[in-house]
Amino acid sequence: MDFTLLFHAFGTVMLNPINFFFVFIGITAGIIVGALPGLTATMGCALLIPFTFGMPPIQGLLMLLGIFCGGIYGGSISGILIRTPGTPSAAATLLDGYPLCQKGMAGKAIGISTMASFVGGTTGALVMTFLAPQIAKIGLKFGPPEFFALAIFGLGMIITISGRSLLKGIIAAVFGLMITVIGFDPLSGVPRFTFGSQDLLGGVTFIPALIGLFGYAQVFRNIEKITILPPVKSKVENILPKLAEIRSTLVTMIKSGLMGTFIGSIPGTGCDVAAFVAYGEAKRSSKHPERFGTGVLEGVAAPEAGNNGATGGAMIPMLTLGVPGDAVTAVLLGALTIHGLQPGPMLFKDHLDVIYPIFAGMILAQAILLIVGLAGARVFARLINIDRRILTPVIFFLCVVGSYSMRFSFFDVGLSLIIGVIAYFMEYYEYPVSPILLALILGPMAEQNLRRSLIISHGDATMFFTRPISAAFIILALAVIISSYYRIKKASAREAQAAASGDENK
Amino acid sequence: MKKADIGVGVALIISSAWIFWYAGSYHEATIYYYGPNFFPQILALVMGLCAVFLIVNALRGKSLSRADRIDLKGFGRMLIAIGICIGYLFLMQVIGFAMGTSVFLFVLMMFIGQKGLLKRIVSSVMVSILVWAIFRFFLVIPLPTGMFEFTF
Numbered sequence: 001m002d003f004t005l006l007f008h009a010f011g012t013v014m015l016n017p018i019n020f021f022f023v024f025i026g027i028t029a030g031i032i033v034g035a036l037p038g039l040t041a042t043m044g045c046a047l048l049i050p051f052t053f054g055m056p057p058i059q060g061l062l063m064l065l066g067i068f069c070g071g072i073y074g075g076s077i078s079g080i081l082i083r084t085p086g087t088p089s090a091a092a093t094l095l096d097g098y099p100l101c102q103k104g105m106a107g108k109a110i111g112i113s114t115m116a117s118f119v120g121g122t123t124g125a126l127v128m129t130f131l132a133p134q135i136a137k138i139g140l141k142f143g144p145p146e147f148f149a150l151a152i153f154g155l156g157m158i159i160t161i162s163g164r165s166l167l168k169g170i171i172a173a174v175f176g177l178m179i180t181v182i183g184f185d186p187l188s189g190v191p192r193f194t195f196g197s198q199d200l201l202g203g204v205t206f207i208p209a210l211i212g213l214f215g216y217a218q219v220f221r222n223i224e225k226i227t228i229l230p231p232v233k234s235k236v237e238n239i240l241p242k243l244a245e246i247r248s249t250l251v252t253m254i255k256s257g258l259m260g261t262f263i264g265s266i267p268g269t270g271c272d273v274a275a276f277v278a279y280g281e282a283k284r285s286s287k288h289p290e291r292f293g294t295g296v297l298e299g300v301a302a303p304e305a306g307n308n309g310a311t312g313g314a315m316i317p318m319l320t321l322g323v324p325g326d327a328v329t330a331v332l333l334g335a336l337t338i339h340g341l342q343p344g345p346m347l348f349k350d351h352l353d354v355i356y357p358i359f360a361g362m363i364l365a366q367a368i369l370l371i372v373g374l375a376g377a378r379v380f381a382r383l384i385n386i387d388r389r390i391l392t393p394v395i396f397f398l399c400v401v402g403s404y405s406m407r408f409s410f411f412d413v414g415l416s417l418i419i420g421v422i423a424y425f426m427e428y429y430e431y432p433v434s435p436i437l438l439a440l441i442l443g444p445m446a447e448q449n450l451r452r453s454l455i456i457s458h459g460d461a462t463m464f465f466t467r468p469i470s471a472a473f474i475i476l477a478l479a480v481i482i483s484s485y486y487r488i489k490k491a492s493a494r495e496a497q498a499a500a501s502g503d504e505n506k
Numbered sequence: 507m508k509k510a511d512i513g514v515g516v517a518l519i520i521s522s523a524w525i526f527w528y529a530g531s532y533h534e535a536t537i538y539y540y541g542p543n544f545f546p547q548i549l550a551l552v553m554g555l556c557a558v559f560l561i562v563n564a565l566r567g568k569s570l571s572r573a574d575r576i577d578l579k580g581f582g583r584m585l586i587a588i589g590i591c592i593g594y595l596f597l598m599q600v601i602g603f604a605m606g607t608s609v610f611l612f613v614l615m616m617f618i619g620q621k622g623l624l625k626r627i628v629s630s631v632m633v634s635i636l637v638w639a640i641f642r643f644f645l646v647i648p649l650p651t652g653m654f655e656f657t658f
Binding site for chain 1: 507510525532545559573581587588591595611619620640
């Protein structure tokens with residue numbers, strides 16, 4: 001960690017009002033996207049990446065970081081007010097947030113959620129700032145077998161946490177990996193599965209695929225259900241929490257922030273897992289666990305600090321090893337690549353001019369989140385009331401623009417629409433789409449490093465198990481998948497038992 | 507979801523077999539032993555294996571229960587919306603981005619039941635001009651101009 005560079009980066013970011021402006025825009029856009037049910041932080045980043053194309057990399061990235069942090073926080077607003085989490089990571093927040101709202105304390109819940117997001121997010125950003133360069137140093141020692149094992153570990157983790165079926169998660173991941181083999185083979189230069197199309201020679205472009213998976217699919221669902229979804233009404237008062245309330249929840253916030261950071265830093269997990277674990281731990285260690293779920297402030301503070309802590313945590317493997325912590329960081333990784341920066345240990349050697357401003361920007365984003373969150377909570381709460389019949393076509397249009405503007409190609413728009421339709425059906429048939437996104441990022445890394453390793457070892461696959469780091473990642477991935485298989489099996493047995501007893505009662 | 511799982515499983519087996527066979531043709535293209543065919547063929551094998559498990563699970567009655575069902579009327583609405591979008595992609599190239607977008611948004615809002623005429627006009631025109639201005643002046647990214655090259 002070079003403190004001179006860090007202070008210099010703070011100076012660069014803080015002293016330039018344009019940087020403030022972009023973080024502010026990012027945070028505000030993120031909160032709006034996060035607060036609107038059905039629009040996730042992933043989708044927000046995906047839709048707004050095209051708006052960063054013309055910007056210098058740092059400003060573009062600062063805006064995207066703002067959307068990431070704002071989006072994760074924004075999800076709690078709708079969770080608290082209308083019991084519908086704006087993003088999956090806010091699902092734990094509504095457990096106590098909504099009961100607080102029913103007691104007429106919605107403003108207070110949002111205030112504590114904002115404070116907790118700030119504390120958790122700052123904790124995560126600080127840990128990221130100090131830990132990432134150390135991990136990057138370890139990453140420099142990685143060879144092809146380690147990177148292959150890491151990619152498998154990342155995919156293994158996301159498969160186990162997304163969806164109700166492990167098998168369908170694996171199918172989704174393999175489907176994503178199959179998409180990545182389209183186009184020129186990077187090692188031999190042979191075009192694969194292009195069927196003579198010039199547009200496919202470079203492979204399936206990441207942004208259109210991303211917008212298809214997370215943008216179009218959601219728009220299609222919204223249009224399908226437009227007559228079923230009830231209109232919502234929400235309003236809040238008294239946002240600023242009292243000093244005593246902040247003091248009583250501060251320990252929970254810091255502890256949850258640290259836990260969130262740790263969980264977020266495991267490739268493949270993410271903010272939603274961090275929020276639930278933080279909530280569970282806060283409940284377990286509370287003097288009055290029975291009050292959780294009835295509307296206690298710790299029940300809002302813990303998941304919000306946890307999921308915002310995970311934002312910093314998830315950035316660690318993405319920046320240092322090129323392996324995204326979750327779906328949003330996968331999008332950010334794509335954004336970095338578009339701006340000509342390849343995340344991984346070499347980034348810390350070759351592009352310190354970008355890395356340190358990212359650290360500074362992440363910390364700045366938390367401060368702006370606190371100010372914007374507290375000052376604008378009432379407005380954001382009203383945004384939830386926006387007519388879906390106006391909002392959905394606008395998002396549809398943003399998807400079209402986003403998929404077009406990457407290469408100014410109508411082919412990409414068509415491709416994106418097709419991927420959107422596939423993702424729409426996948427969701428209905430319980431195939432999770434997050435593994436596809438991670439596979440799109442990790443696929444080329446897995447393939448190239450697998451083949452390189454086998455070429456180096458003359459076809460001896462045991463090298464993945466004789467090198468300690470690679471063996472550790474593969475064993476961990478297998479252990480997680482096997483344990484998750486038994487967990488899912490147990491859960492479905494319980495479900496079947498409950499259904500059977502329900503039938504008997506009838 | 508038994509029928510769906512079996513259907514998907516069969517489709518996956520057929521496509522995996524085809525991918526395995528098609529990727530095999532890349533083998534002769536290079537001198538590499540672990541050439542361009544290697545990874546797609548491994549993926550095809552894994553996918554085929556997963557598909558077999560999916561079918562076996564379904565036949566043993568272990569398919570997941572459905573959490574949500576597609577609303578057929580809504581599905582039709584979605585298909586028409588995609589049709590409107592495809593029409594918009596062609597229209598944009600004829601009358602330009604901003605005007606084409608205004609028409610698209612107006613029509614789509616009307617189609618999904620937004621009743622207020624003024625709301626529809628104002629929101630569709632404002633959003634199209636705002637995004638057009640951001641791309642045109644701020645990001646300097648070219649957008650289709652259509653026959654009205656001088657403006658939108």
